[in-house]
Amino acid sequence: MLMQSARPLGELENASEFIPRHIGVDEADEKLMLSVIGESSRRALIDSIVPRSIARSHAMKLPAAVTEAAALAELKAIASRNQVFKSFIGQGYHGTHTPGVILRNVLENPAWYTAYTPYQAEISQGRMEALVNFQTMVCDLTGLPIANASMLDEATAAAEAMTLAKRSVKAKSNVFVVAGDCHPQTIEVVQTRAKPLGIEVVLANSAQEWDAALGGDYFAVLAQYPSTSGRIDDLRADVEKVHAKQAAFIVAADLLAMTLLIPPGEFGADIAVGTTQRFGMPMGAGGPHAAYMACRDEFKRSLPGRLVGVSIDTHGNPAYRLALQTREQHIRREKATSNICTAQVLPAVIASMYAVYHGPQGLKRIAQRVASYTAILAKGLERLGYTPRPGGAFDTLSLHTGEETEQIAARARSEHANLRVYYGEYLCITLDETTTRDDIKLVWSFFAKPGQALPDFAEFEKGIEPLIPTELRRTTDFLTHPVFNTHHSETGMLRYIRALSDKDLALDRSMIPLGSCTMKLNATSEMIPITWREFAFVHPFAPRDQLQGYAELDSQLRAWLCEATGYAGISLQPNAGSQGEYAGLLAIKAFHESKGNGHRNVCLIPSSAHGTNPASAQMVGMRVVVTACDTNGNVDLADLRAKCEEHSANLACVMITYPSTHGVFEMQVKELCALVHKHGGRVYVDGANMNALVGVAAPGEFGGDVSHLNLHKTFCIPHGGGGPGVGPVCVVEDLVPFLPGHKSGGVPDHGVGAVSAAPLGNAAVLPISWMYCRMMGAEGLKQATEIAILSANYISTRLKDHYPTLYASENGHVAHECILDLRPLKETSGVTAEDVAKRLIDYGFHAPTLSFPVAGTLMVEPTESETLDELDRFIGAMIAIREEIRRVERGEWPQDDNPLKHAPHTAAALLKGEWNHAYPRDVGAAVLDERRHAKYWPPVGRVDNVYGDRNLFCACVPMSAYE
The missing domain is CATH 3.90.1150.10 (Aspartate Aminotransferase, domain 1)
Incomplete structure (x- = not known):
């Protein structure tokens, strides 16, 4: 028996053991993948993709990677610096008991927290049922007929209610009256939102001022119920006064109090907003918590955020889907009613489960x-x-x-x-x-x-x-639907939660290859600290000396993110990417105003940009001018130059995404930045694709002035079914004074104001990104970026003979995602990109991003966390689907009766006695994988979107519908 030679102690104490756990591709896999792509090494691949003009010349200065146990111990020491006092502060944040069955099986369960936004309805029925429960709960408790599927926090919900009222009422005034006894943080955020829109906020700090304000002109008023100081006002006479002015009455209402008080809808309020935090979500120094918005029926088609509605599937069964505003900011762009493209789904699910x-x-x-x-x-x-x-x-x-x-x-x-x-x-x-x-x-x-x-x-x-x-006092019933009157035992509740999660396809089951959305591993060790009492039980407005752990966490994470981005300053306050965009544009606007250039209001945006970009620009009062893209998907520099010259005197900024929304590193990005700077504008680099940049290139170094990051993408905070998110805003040195500030939290007001309710935003999930950075270190983060790029190019190369990649660099490479062009298939087979997306469900995959940024395409992003086996399983499914399409093209199956047109297939549909399709049942089932990968059965067939919008219904389905 051969004795192994002794290994150096340093190797046995390997501090980077987490890196190969996070990155799914090992050294042997990497060699195989490079050989398929045709590159000699990973270094050579990256050098051929990332422009040398922007490549980092130095490594990020981050602490060396440590083990999971060491990182947890270090973070525990930081957490211990927080002092968990008994809080009697209130102000919209309360102690609460999270029922153990919900804590363990929702908040700490990857089946719930790794799910994506429910844009693909058929694989999201479980979380959408939970969201319909949320909407029903809000409607019942507020007494209003329609509610959305959550908002970011109470303060931003109030700001959104203000703009909803502005576009919905007949009153033409620009005045918004706010009761001084609203929560201070709500007043701050409303004031921030109102200023660039030209809305005058009139603050009524006494009963006399309130009466006087209601006698004037305004388009809406906002009152807290009960007030921040606890008073319960009878608002019924005030509502009549406001309605006589053809204005809207908005009530910020405490949902728990609404079980005992007359709800806003019963005394005539038009809109109700608030938080559901006290329904089972810990305070967490301010978030994440699900806010709510409910309104009268006439306002429903302007209601911001997501709305889950009830439709039917192809078999006539009830099925849930996102209704009306689904990604409407991507469709309407600068005409969008809001820039919100996320919500607080996981906290909303917890609140709804608390009510159940x-x-x-x-x-x-x-x-x-x-x-x-x-x-x-x-x-x-x-x-x-x-x-x-x-x-x-x-x-x-x-x-x-x-x-x-x-x-x-x-x-x-x-x-x-x-x-x-x-x-x-x-x-x-x-x-x-x-x-x-x-x-x-x-x-x-x-x-x-x-x-x-x-x-x-x-x-x-x-x-x-x-x-x-x-x-x-309330006299009406609420929560009468059976779902709120059935699952009260531990067993019943456990099985209900499990039944819903079984309907969904989340990252715990399979790869979610969403382009632009970066669904990467949310490691268990990263998730563990969020429920530590030192983080979870802290009030956001406790004295600052009690939040020293959070202050240290905030400081360290900001420093690390500055290293990753090349920027000088960062605020972690924005609690969504869209909010980070908004804060960044506010900083640019405030900078220009500070220089006496308030007239600079033109925002140049390429036609390929995320729809949130023009929506955010509109929210800060900028005028959007669209610039062209060339045939390769790059920003057309000639057109940009012409637009810069045309609008030179009024140019505020340009907004670009890098790598581009088309999944390519544009070679002339430095020239683009220099051109805009020459004309006095600032460069906003959307951080949506930062997973292709960390450790490789830094936007703050190659010409960017502002970026937002999506910590729920690049830095491992889970998507949670569509939220929570964190969208830090990062800026260069001269813009640091214009980062958002929060007077209520003791942070100086830097001129921009508060953009979210809590000073630290969604503070309770920041430990996730801290853990990721601490366990990966500079080399691990860089390796993650490079493997993400490698994996995308491997998929693009393997699929090129079946689905051509629409955009690529001159050498045929892509960035961290690739757009597969399915448009020719419609002509040859009648098959659409949506058909392929639905057929992928039969093969056990969430679809890639559908028809964005180009209609009729699929945008694929694998992330560095996926193993080669899983990449090959996805590639195998896509090839199998292409073979099915070829059978249609050859006439073996009719264009209207083939597995793609009827996908996804439920088990019930396949087990029916009669089978009248041109293809056999086993083909419909798509049990392809020889490795016996667990088969996912969708709970419903293809959902009828048109029926759902024509027959809008957004509350719990009556039991009779299932009979």
Whole structure:
């Protein structure tokens, strides 16, 4: 027996063990793939694709990669610097209990968090049912007939409601009236959104100012219900005043309170917005949480965000699909009603499951307990000499404490509790689901004078009456659908969650080869920290010295992302890529204004750009001018030069995507940047395709002035079925002063203002990207980029004889994605790109990006995380489908009766007694894989989109529909 020679200790302590776990291709696979492509080495491949003029000349200065265990230990030490106090701050953020069955089986379950946006309806029925539950829950609790499938946060939902009202009402005024007793962060975000649109925000800070404002001209008003200080106003007379002005009444409503209060829809409100955070999502220093928006029926076709509707499939069965606005910003571009292209699906699913789990009686019990504790707290405070401000209360009391304010607040902090200081002389105390009797006694102790006996809780609890005014108490039922009245046992809930996830196709089952969307591995070690109490249970507006762990995490991650992008400064506040775009354009606009060039408002955008680009430009008040692309998909420099000269005096910026939306590294990008700079404009480089750049080229070094990143793409935050996302905005040195700021969080206002509700945005998911960077290091991140490019070129080469790649460089190579041209097939076989997309479902794959950026194509992006076996399985499926198309072309199957036209095939359809198709059942089933890959059976046949839009229905399906 041969003895192995001793290995150096350094090898045994290999700190980069995570890298080969993240990257699916090993050294032998790489050699094989390079031989197929026809390149001698990975270095040679990258040198032939990435223009040498922009290639990085130096490695990123990042800490060396460490093991998963070491990274978790390091992050735990950072997390421990956060102080988890008992929070009585409120302000839209509350302690909550995430039911264990939901925590383990949704929030921590890759079947839910690795799913993609439900654009392919047939493989998204589970998460869309959960979203329809969400919409139904919101409609029932707000009393309004239609709701969307979540918004980014309450503050941005309020800003979107403002613009929805502006385009929907008859009033012509540009004034928006906001009650001063709305949440401060909501007011800030509304003010940020209003300024570039020319909307005047009138803040009414007293009852007198409110009455005066309602007597003037305006197009809409916004009120908080209950108010941020806890008061419950009777808004019914105000609604009548507003409607008399042909204006809209918007209510920011607490959904838990709506189980006990008259809902906005019942007293005539036009739009309701708010957060569902307290329905099972931890505070997480501000996010991610699912906001909501509901509105009257007349506004539904202008409702921003996603809307899940009910249609039928090809067999006549009920089926869910995205309705009306599906990616409407990509279609309408600068005429889009919003730039939102994401939502908060995973938090929305959790909120809906929370409602399913507790049901109407359970939610009402939780609310009644909170309201009763609030009443008891008030009684005790009165006994101690502090009378809460009048106006009723649900969960929040406001007390005038004058000179004692800071002393009492400090006493609370000394006992590891936070009260909210309000206008300097008031203290607000907010209770929630997690409040206990001991917490009430603790709060009393903060107000008791030395030697003063604390009230006796038992003295108040018998017959306690909530402080909700009798005339404002809810009398109508809610959540009456069976789904909210069935799954209340642990077993029932577990099986319901499992049944829904089984209907879906997520990254835990197979490759999701979506071009432009980068569905890469979300490693378990990256996900573990998000539910640590040190990260999850922190209030976003706690004193900053309690958030030192988050501050360190934010600082380190920003520094690493600066290294990756070549920029000087970054804000992590935007909680979606679209919001990052918006923040970046605001920074450019503010820069020009600071130089006395506020007239610079022209934004040049290539015709190939993401639809969010022109939509974002419109939102900041810029004028979009489209520039041409050449036949190879590159920006037409001659046309760009002409447009720059034509608009030189008013040029604000150009927005490009790099590598291009067509999946190619454009060779003249430095010249493009120099041209725009020559005319006084700034260059915005969309970071959607950053997975082709990290470690290879840096936009901040080759001429970009601003970029947003999608941490839910390049830096491993899961897509979560369509959210959460994080969209940091990155800028060069002279734009750093114009990054978004948040006064409510103690961050100085740099002139742009807040773009999301929380100072750190979706802070609770930032540990995911931190872990990824820490475990990969500079070399690992660069290798990931190069393997992503290698994998895309391998697919393009293997499929070129079956589906030509539409755009490529002169040597035939692509970037990290390739566009397969299926347009000729329609002429020869009647088969469309959509038919191929649906047929891929039968083979167990999510379709690539369909008909974007070119109609009739599929855009494929494999990512570095996929193994060679999985790449070959996808290639095998695509070749098999092409052979099926050839059988149609040869006349063996009719153009209207072949496996592609009837895809996807459900098990029920294949098992029917009669089979009247030209192809056999086993062909329809597409059980191709000789490796016996687990067969995925779609739950429904092809969904009828036209029927769904003509018969719009966006709530839980009545049980009779299944009979």
